[in-house]
Amino acid sequence: MSPSKVALLIDVIAGMLEGLGRVAVGASSPIPAAAAWLARERGGGRPEVSVLGSGAHSDMTDGGRELFDRAGQGRIDAFFLGGVQIDGSANINLIGTGPHPAADKRFPGSYGSAYLYFVVPRVILFRVEHTTRTLVEKVDFISAPGTSPPEVYRPGGPHALVTGRCVFRFDAARGRFRLASLHPGHSLDEVRDTTGFTFDAADDPPVTPAPSAETMALIRGPVAASLREVYPRFAARFLGNHRAV
Amino acid sequence: MSPSKVALLIDVIAGMLEGLGRVAVGASSPIPAAAAWLARERGGGRPEVSVLGSGAHSDMTDGGRELFDRAGQGRIDAFFLGGVQIDGSANINLIGTGPHPAADKRFPGSYGSAYLYFVVPRVILFRVEHTTRTLVEKVDFISAPGTSPPEVYRPGGPHALVTGRCVFRFDAARGRFRLASLHPGHSLDEVRDTTGFTFDAADDPPVTPAPSAETMALIRGPVAASLREVYPRFAARFLGNHRAV
């Protein structure tokens, strides 16, 4: 992925966090973490950001359950999830492909998805690989469902799906994704070909705007500084060693 | 109460703790605490003893719930409870006399009794005042019941009732107390007159044995040392300032 694509993704995700109070980011998620830090820079300290497994950046002192307890208390407004597979109903599969338990290919497991997807108001699905292998018609295993019947307690759920090609917004009422924007250089036909599920789209969808000069300065400045601390290899690879002037 | 009566009570309670692994003692309970420490001295470090609210003697680091969690885990073998009223079925009332909620005389409340009485295997009831006011036919309010129907989870319950006049053992099968021994100087008739409930007794019950010279040395030595640290006023009043030779 090019540094400019990385910056675009950081910028577009940061836009989804504007105005929120608190964002948590899972382990090994440099782009979502960078987006959260960028949103915080733009918001003058809001949202507050907790990055898991980040040593000095952690503000949890009650053990591994604290993230989930906080989410249950309503203290986390946004979180990020990925998926081995994501389908058109926003069901996500983090377990593997093929039958369960003896999968064709086994992945790590569901982590906290089966809980956080229900209780965090704004869950952003993030998966750079955008192919018919990752975006499927129906997931092989539902680690966490995209929607729930009305009697199920569910203050949270999917908000958007950000990939290397485009941004989808999730329409909870219809239970379907709608294409929100195409990243520069990608076409609607290409996205249809590489997406295993059907989705709604305008005939001529907007293009994801490139980050402004101001945003680029923030990414290269304070955001890169935080990234260097928590994800040094990622920062070196995609953001170089520039410093903001 | 005379120092010799205090030593007798410490000794007789300590005898009930012999062979146990762990004993917990509630706040403001100098005689049970002394009994637990005496048992530990005799047992070469067993039972281990946790005294609540004792500062340096506390070994709890998980907040106020830890005592109850430990009891639920089966890590506490004996505990002590008292009562504004105790009845012949070993029901205890820590709330007050008369109707509820507007009591004739309100006492502090049930504390942890409604739980600990169920899960601690050996609960020793301790109440120095032995009158028809404290030992009643039926308590006005059951903070915690002496027995439970078989379907109720209850690994614990009452073991004995120690008063200023005598020792009763609780017979769980019959759901009644049986007089185990009379303290020196007290008679069966006197105990019958001052007890509001009926109980089983031999015609000529044994006398609670006075502490041996060896036990007195332990009480005046290491037990008194612990008491002086946690209950300085009690120690000064009942154990004087003697040191073991």
Added chain:
Amino acid sequence: MTETLSLDRLAGRVADGAMLALPPDYSYVPMAAVYALVRRGVRDLHLLTVPQAGIAADLLIGAGCVATVETAAVSLGELGNAPRFAAAVEGGDVAIRDSTCPAIHAALQAAEKGVPFMPLRGLIGSDLLRVRPDWQVIDNPMADGGGDPIVVLPALRPDVALFHAPYADEHGNVWLGARRELVTMAHAARETLVTVEEVRPGGLLADETLAAGTLPALYVAGLAEAPQGAWPLGLTGCYEPDREHLAEYARLAASEEGFEEYCGENLIANEANVMKGLRAAE
């Protein structure tokens, strides 16, 4: 984000009618804030003691600040029964929701975890179940074939958790040491207000050893400096209880007139003491 307030502004954040959670007498009791609450004349509190309380609850009840008290016990410890609490319950002047220590801990943990209830062993056959219609007995769903009754308690979510701590850092992180019932209180409550002996520079979370005993600022809505803020109770590691004053309280509070006398003498004096401590620290 933690707001730094004066003691009286902090007390002002406890609304009339709020469910207010207070710590037990052995644990960081916010006495200066309690005096400030009485001064400001807060009304109709639902007072939750975690799980028991002493002079703090007795004062608030005696001063007419409390509509309902939910507690495992209110007592002055070695100084005997809590006189204003006892009188108010006997006279029907407060509604009493009798509880038991582990039930209060468990119900706060339910709120901490965002679940509507928590199971608890024991309780069956206690009259507490009779006077607590909000507690229910269900059949343990894990028992094969059923027939294993167990109590479930509704979650307790206080509007405000209030306590006093030795110190906070400049970001609003509060050092509580091993007093983890306060951590649970803060997690469970909508809003937590804390008084501290002092605010120290630096950051508690950056130090591995101190972080272990720290409540993160995330949970702390308001913070006020109140030197000697646990007086007349003690603060472990900082100062001992003022036993003479506590005995005087017990003596005076035995009667309504005596209680009025106590309040007259101490409510204003306490404010002045805190102010003096703050000036001395500057």
Added chain:
Amino acid sequence: MTETLSLDRLAGRVADGAMLALPPDYSYVPMAAVYALVRRGVRDLHLLTVPQAGIAADLLIGAGCVATVETAAVSLGELGNAPRFAAAVEGGDVAIRDSTCPAIHAALQAAEKGVPFMPLRGLIGSDLLRVRPDWQVIDNPMADGGGDPIVVLPALRPDVALFHAPYADEHGNVWLGARRELVTMAHAARETLVTVEEVRPGGLLADETLAAGTLPALYVAGLAEAPQGAWPLGLTGCYEPDREHLAEYARLAASEEGFEEYCGENLIANEANVMKGLRAAE
């Protein structure tokens, strides 16, 4: 009472068939003890990861020590999927009980509190419910009129909780800092075994600041000194992960033959390293 043991004696206390709880990769992983378990050839473990795990679980699974793995995830983190775990699940060589992080935390808290189950929101509609027949959906008893389904999870009581910590005191109290998932593990487990970098004189509980991060000896059945006992993982505040070694593990463990090669080279070497560290400390 805490028993002080050699590393191999400690590993010997984990019986074949035991339910063994291990911490996540970010939290005090007892790698030296895990190597010792592989050396001794423990069999048929029910491995519970709290709530996820990495190389420790992959090693035990690859070496054939595990019958069942109960986990929210097993992964080598930045180094990718856990190869022996994935191969064993794909091949049906271990039984997998898929879970989710908060379910493991909550089920351990149930055991900690001595209750048979714990409720948890979420989960309904996840296939996890389908593959976990031990999880049940009940009607929330607190919902007026019902119609609010909620999942209840049976308590998880490990036979053994095993972890590595920076140090213990001479009484067996163990300093864990803010790693409180280990506290819950220890409370929930029947028996807890701990390796430490070193045993220090004095008492952790007597110091207010250290007590906040201390697991009392009451819970610690066995304790062994194992310098560098988290290697090749890091120990926060003590040493960094050996990233080169971990990458080598990931490379070799991708195949069964490579895994055998890794074990041949490291199982004995690791024991020798620990012994060298102990001798150096004397």
